[in-house]
Amino acid sequence: xxxxxxxxxxxxxxxxxxxxxxxxxxxxxxxxxxxxxxxxxxxxxxxxxxxxxxxxxxxxxxxxxxxxxxxxxxxxxxxxxxxxxxxxxxxxxxxxxxxxxxxxxxxxxxxxxxxxxxxxxxxxxxx
Numbered sequence: 001x002x003x004x005x006x007x008x009x010x011x012x013x014x015x016x017x018x019x020x021x022x023x024x025x026x027x028x029x030x031x032x033x034x035x036x037x038x039x040x041x042x043x044x045x046x047x048x049x050x051x052x053x054x055x056x057x058x059x060x061x062x063x064x065x066x067x068x069x070x071x072x073x074x075x076x077x078x079x080x081x082x083x084x085x086x087x088x089x090x091x092x093x094x095x096x097x098x099x100x101x102x103x104x105x106x107x108x109x110x111x112x113x114x115x116x117x118x119x120x121x122x123x124x125x126x127x
Contacts, residue, residue: 015083015084016081016082016083016119017081017082017083017084017107017108017113017119018079018080018081018107018108018110018112018113018116018118018119019078019079019080019081019082019087019105019106019107019108020077020078020079020080020105020106020108021077021078021080021087021090021103021104021105021106022075022076022077022078022103022104023037023041023075023076023077023078023094023100023102023103024073024074024075024076024100024101024102024103025037025073025074025075025076025099025100025101026070026073026074026098026099026100026101027060027070027071027072027073027074028070029074029099033099034057034074034076034099037097037099037100038055038057038076040093041078041090041093041094042055042078044089044090044093045078045080045082045086045087045090048082048086048087048089048090049082049083049086050080050081050082050083050086050087051080051081051082052078052079052080053079053080053081053117053118054078054079055076055077055078055079056076056077056078056079057074057075057076058075058076058077059074059075060072060073060074060075061073061074061075067101067102068101070101073101073102079116079118081118081119087105091103091105
């Protein structure tokens with residue numbers, strides 16, 4: 001008889017990542033409608049196990065070129081902490097939302113995330 005195999009169950013904990021998501025809303029919307037969509041996005045991120053660390057409302061700004069027959073939009077930037085793949089449903093809902101003109105999500109490099117105070121404590125310096 002050969003050596004016995006034992007299966008070891010290991011839990012894999014996905015690391016939290018820092019993301020920045022910019023959303024451009026239709027410029028003709030009033031602030032209460034934009035606030036409602038911001039609350040909806042925040043709730044969806046929390047439902048996915050993430051955390052919205054900061055919401056920066058940049059206000060109405062003029063586009064460099066016309067988009068969908070619009071010349072201005074309401075810009076909002078979210079700083080988010082979430083596991084990889086947690087924002088997939090949020091992005092899907094933003095693509096389908098009539099209030100959203102454009103959106104873009106990027107993963108922040110760890111050094112930039114720590115500089116902004118995201119992801120907890122500073123990493124140990126190499127060297």
